[in-house]
Amino acid sequence: MTKMTRTALAAALKKLLEKKPLSKITVTDITRECEINRHTFYYHFRDIYDLIEWIYVNEAEQYIIGDGAPVTWQEGLRRLFQYILENEKFVVETYMFFQKDNLLQFVHKHAALLVNHIVEREKADFVISQEKQKFAVDFYAYALEGIIYAWVKNGMKQDPEEIIRMLSAMIQGTGEITLRQLAEM
Secondary structure, X not given: OHHHHHHHHHHHHHHHHOOOOHHHOOHHHHHHHHOOOHHHHHHHOOOHHHHHHHHHHHHHHHHHHOOOOOOOHHHHHHHHHHHHHHOHHXXXXXXXXXXXXHHHHXXXXXXXXXXXXXXXXXXXXXXXXXXXXXXHHXXXXXXXXXXXHHHHHOOOOOOHHHHHHHHHHHHOOHHHHHHHHHHHO
């Protein structure tokens, strides 16, 4: 019942965002939309910010992972772009209201997972410390995070497939070079 209630609260928030900005939405608005009482909301979430974080962590993550982890980083990125496009109002409102923190934390986490998958696959030929591996993962994850941040900030006008193609061209082969150079340090 807990997951169903949280999902209903998330849906109510998203529905309300279609009508008015996040800054004008109250817990009472959300509970009225769900036809539940305020105590139920507070049983599940501390406040609206907590609900938004739950949406990013649970709903969006499930969307990206789906039936299994993406086979390639490109597929994972494609799923992330698709989630953002399908939830544009929610993403833009929370991005503007929270000064991008929730979105960027979510994007960084998934960018790091995608990049780490590549690093794990390519590091077999190198002896590299966990610290250096984390550094390489963070470097590429922050680059992806920045690209997605700029894409959202600029109105999501650029075709995600074009972004993925350009990233593929830029990243192709650099993982191996990066790992080799870090291993030699």
